[in-house]
Amino acid sequence: MTRDIPQRFLLDVKLAGIAAYQARGGYLHWRMLPDGRVLWLLQMLLGNTRLAVSAPDDWTGFEQTYCYHDSDAAWRAVLGWDGEGDPEGWVRHHQTMRRRPDGDPEREYLAP
Numbered sequence: 001m002t003r004d005i006p007q008r009f010l011l012d013v014k015l016a017g018i019a020a021y022q023a024r025g026g027y028l029h030w031r032m033l034p035d036g037r038v039l040w041l042l043q044m045l046l047g048n049t050r051l052a053v054s055a056p057d058d059w060t061g062f063e064q065t066y067c068y069h070d071s072d073a074a075w076r077a078v079l080g081w082d083g084e085g086d087p088e089g090w091v092r093h094h095q096t097m098r099r100r101p102d103g104d105p106e107r108e109y110l111a112p
Contacts (some may be wrong), residue, residue: 001081001082002076002077002088004080005075005080010075010076013079014028014075027041028041037063040053040062043079049071049074050066051065052064053067064093064094064097066092067092067094069103070089073103074089074090076089087111089103098110
């Protein structure tokens, strides 16, 4: 489940993330979940965004990655997702090859 993120807060965090990305390169934002896993927000090509999840104490690799076409949905996920199930709004889950056109869970399918 993803908690509600006010639009103004979302904009402020996005601007800070872009500045941080330019300063350090590599990621826009990160947040630790209560179980120790870390959520990373990464810029991709063509304006896409990736939410990645790393295991506790292993910040060198990702155990889950979700791609987003909608940048706001990706930011809402990194800020508000509780780490249970899947975050909302993603279009591609790399590890399982699942796809969700327009981020719609009702239209999910497994890519060949």
